[in-house]
Amino acid sequence: MKAQTLIDYTRTLDCIHxxxxISACPTYKLTASEPSSPRGRIHLMRAVAEGEIEADASFAEEMDFCLLCRHxxxxxxxxxxxxxxxEHTRSELGPRTFLGRVSSKLGFGLLTKRPLLRLVAASLRLAQQTGLVRLIAPLLGERxxxxxxxxxxxxxxxRELLPERTPSSREDSTPVTLLEGCVMPELLGRVNRATVRVLAAAGHEVLVPANQPTxxxxxxxxxxxLDEARILAKQVIAAFEETGEIPVVTNSAGCGSHMKEYANLFEDEADWRERAERFSARVKDLSEILAERPLTAPITExxxxxxxxxxxxxxCHGQGVRSEPRxxxxxxxxxxxxxxxxxxxxxSAGIYSALRPKDAALILEPKLEALKDSGAKxxxxxxxxxxxxxxxxxxxxxxxxxxLHIAELLERSLEARD
Ligand code: SF4
Ligand code: SF4
Structure with a gap:
């Protein structure tokens, strides 16, 4: 691969150094090392693009170390x-080893197939209940x-999937569609159910299109x-286009941020770019849609x-949503x-905490201190x-x-009210 194709060079030129x-970057806070900062990483990207350095293992490590938190x-x-x-740099770097290639294909393939996800969830549950997880975990090293x-x-x-339609008892109800998510039903199905309940209580008929990709x-x-991401984005856009112009709600900030920026995936496909922009305009985080029709739910014991x-x-950084949840x-x-x-x-950062659990734990440390200091329960x-x-x-x-997920907290308040 030519070095120049590795980097989206023109975007690096926006940096004025x-x-x-730097002080906002969690990886810089850990290392106090310039290459582990945003400015340092951009400098490295530019140096690769200009042919001054090789995109070698240490370059790849600095790119992998980044959480993509966008602070x-x-x-x-x-x-x-x-x-x-x-995202562009990682796409061009690709998995660095054969094992990396195989595991990323398998891992990402798994996320797109509900029956396989179900099988893995059921197997993991069995392994947890029989104590197998405790036996296997030490053999896998850091992972x-x-x-x-x-x-x-x-x-x-x-872990049952959501019903395709949940009505609202309010007479002035309006419809919304809901993205069900890949691992959400398997790990946090209760959050999805709380989301539906809260939306319905706020006066929304909740539609969960059965043809949405996993x-x-x-x-x-x-x-x-990015190639896999493009294919999935097209499937999501096409599935939700069938529901007209009604809002597409998500209770996952990572999914929402990505779906609001689908158009970035289609720089070379004008028709899909246009469809992506129309779709993204419909995407709302749960807190954004609830802020439009507030719930009145009292404090609960x-x-x-x-x-x-x-x-x-x-x-906050990806979608600029800060005041609505509060x-x-x-x-x-x-x-x-x-x-x-x-x-x-x-x-957490998507699969970062699974790939680099030690770094993820170190990054959480100061936040745990802050939580302790806050006195929150x-x-x-x-x-x-x-x-x-x-x-x-x-x-x-x-x-x-x-x-608690915000949907769970609001659901508890509704329980107290009802
Ligand atoms: S990326 Fe960092 S160094 Fe570059 S312009 Fe933005 S704030 Fe300044
Ligand atoms: S995305 Fe986050 S971890 Fe990566 S350079 Fe920016 S602030 Fe640092």
Whole structure:
């Protein structure tokens, strides 16, 4: 591969080297090393594009070390699109080893096939219940930690897919469609059900198109599998086009951020770019749609206060959604405390915590300190990956804090009201 084709060169030129992004970067905070900062990574990309250095193993390592949290984008005065730059670079680098190629094909292939996901979830549940996970994990080295960090896989009943239509009892109800997600039904089906219940209570008929593909392609895109991401994006767009112009709701910040930027995948396909833009205009995070028709739900005793909210990177930096979740939480009447540095990454970052569990745990450390200092008894997030990462970190520290998705907290308030 020619070095020049590795990098989306023109995008690197937006960087004016001011360094304002450096202190926001979680990997720089860990290493205090310039190449592990956004400015340093852009400098490396540009040097490769200009043929000054090779795209060797140390270059690839700095690209892999990045969480793609996009905190650097939020603070950049020059509008550098770091996320798009990194996705392009990773795409051109591709998996570095044969094993890497095989496992990424298998892993990403798995995410797109519901029957296979079901089989893996059922097998994992069995392995957890028989103690096999504890036996196997040490044999897998660092990656074994990701296996032991997994929550208990729910029963088959709890992993059932959502009904295609859930009506609202409100007379002024309006329809929305819901993206069901790939791992969400298998690991956090209760969050999906809470989402439907809360939407219905807010006056939305909830449609879950049966023909939606299993995966929106966000994990693929973030990890450089752009061809696969393009195929999945086309399937998602086509499936939801059949539901007209009604909003497409997601309860996963990573999926929402990616679906709102589908057009970036189709720079060379004008017709798909246009369809992607029309689709993306319909995409809303759960908190955005609920903010339009607020719920009135009172404080409930089955949530311990005070509560705090941690901003998922792909909601605050990727979508600019910050005030809506806080406003919804405040409607419940709970005492809410702000979490120090709530916009910095928790280390989940899609499959990063599975691929680099040690780095992910180190990145979570200061946030666990902030949680302790906040005195909160319930931590609320709006992204499934963050929820699992926080649960694992809180468990390993032995903290007495419950982690809830915002849909779950709102559902508990509705239970108290009803
Ligand atoms: S995306 Fe996050 S980890 Fe990567 S360079 Fe930007 S701030 Fe650092
Ligand atoms: S803040 Fe933006 S312009 Fe400044 S160094 Fe970072 S990426 Fe470059």
């Amino acid at each position: 001011c360094g304002l992004c 650097c984008e939020s603070v950049c005065p020059s509008g550098v699109e770091f996320g798009a730059l990194m 074994g930690q990701a296996l032991t960090n997994l929550p208990s896989i729910p029963s088959a009943k709890e 995966c929106c392609g966000s994990l693929q895109a973030h990890n450089g599998a 089955n949530v311990s206060g005070p509560i705090t909210y941690d901003d998922p990177c792909h909601l 406003a919804l939480l405040d409607q419940t009447g709970h005492e809410r405390v702000e979490l120090r540095d709530s916009e910095s990454c928790c280390g 319930t931590l609320v997030t709006a992204n499934p990956g963050c929820q699992l990462q926080w649960q694992a970190g809180i468990k390993s520290r032995g903290l007495d804090v419950e982690v």
